[in-house]
Amino acid sequence: MCPVKINAGIIIMKGLTKYFEYQISGFLIFVFFLSVVGCKKEDETEKKINQIELDVEVHRFDREFATAQPNDIPTLKSRYPYLFPAQFPDSIWEAKLRDTLQIELSDEVDNAFGDFKQETRQLESLFKHISYYFPKAKTPKIITLISDVRYEDRIILTDSLLLVGLDNYLGQEHRFYQSIPRYVAQGLNKEYLASDIASAFTKKVLKFPRNRTFLSRMVHYGKELYLKDILLPENTDAQKINYTEEEIEWAQANEERIWRYFVERELLYSTESSLDRRFLDPAPFSKFQLVLDSESPGRLGRYMGWQIVRAYMEKNPKVQLVDLLDMPADELFKNSNYKPKR
Template identity: 45%
Template structure:
């Protein structure tokens, strides 16, 4: 009898919680958030030499002290033309991504009343894939030549585990990550646990700000990799505990479990089956557990230290 009552209480709590989340999302959807996406990439592609000064007036931050002749040559450069042409082909419009970014901005405004709409500008950056987006208080830059799809010819010399996330569905996730780093505070990252919680907070921020995206999109995994991480969560956690890795300051550990990599490095047979960055994944689950147990606001969570989050999370891996 007690078991039945316990199950009923869990179901009631889950229903109330989902209903509350739904009400919040309805409120967020009502927030006005009007902006235009400025297609600098398109403007540069279509520009003639006589249009250069106008472009410089509109986008002074894109132009260095190089003479006009440098930029006019760049307009004519065959490689630049090919790059810009491919971007225009893949992005004749930006409507889908704009809708997702608009929803991100609505969520940001709901949780941070001081948030103001930035300029959103698309461009190309010669496939500098480590700088796909840039975010600050007044501007969001999105380099579209980094989102042409994993199999694009431009990416043939880029490691596949990186190229796999060079696709349209990652745009809003990358922009959200840029905002997450702005809101996040963590005084130290000495131990593996510090690194795990740091990245866990970035991922939990995405849970709240882009709830319409899948877990795979948020962390940059395939659906199969997410399922692998979920299925092996308990074993991964046991490995970290048995090897006493959580509080280790070994400088090699971030490279094994946090940084971008084709797989995580347990030095076991399962390595080649595993996705990279499993330390980030586990940190995410810890922060999720903390949020569920405490009910703390996302903005508060972003400011907390790793020890407090870990101790109060009462984290238990899925079995």
């Protein structure tokens, strides 16, 4: 072979290598610049949020009741009339003061939460974020109580009150939860407390869609979870969707597989109500009717809706939050260019 041609080829290859190295380094610098700008903007927003002055009141009714005497009942009733239905005489509450289960529940809550300072900081952060993004929202008075493990009503949020049943957050293996289905008991852990309160708030600002398609419902829950991205920036994805770490890892690892299943079976625009039970409602696992069912966490349709909304906001970062919440699912999906992670 001709040495001149070899040398020329080497020179060309070196030149091309340098060219591509220059192009790649320039691209990486550009990506780094965008990430720095994005982080700086987020830091500035968080700084503004942290500077908000907010009076978060936490009233430990659970402790007040636990240390009360029968002659304290009238005072408690005057301070917390909404916790004492008028049809029940004082004798009922006096008996409850002596009830061994009530006393045991109070002791267990004290062991789990102590002075509640850490949770109070989390709730202050949550309501500061709510105040920043939803200025018209009022910060409610927070009342902690013992609810006799009524886990379906563990969080009640009105315009002025937030009732938190602390006995529903003692940990999934607690002996009080042994008769509760395991997939329900899994969420009865204090690491999900702020997430449950955020969920109660999102239901006040996010209307359930009239559109009956599976896609519409997926995106609805996706918006709810995206709101948690905004309102609970320090929470993990697992905490936001009330998964274990193993469950969120499974969802992330199988995202493409789940999406392919939905698309190949033409489920996105289906109005079959059974899809809610299979992929959106709380359940021990999602129902693909395949071998993988037993491996999967429940509510995977919500997880997929979340990824669609995230993809849309990554592509359209200037869209206002209020506009996102009102956006029809079809429009959001088309403009998200969603592609599952491999």
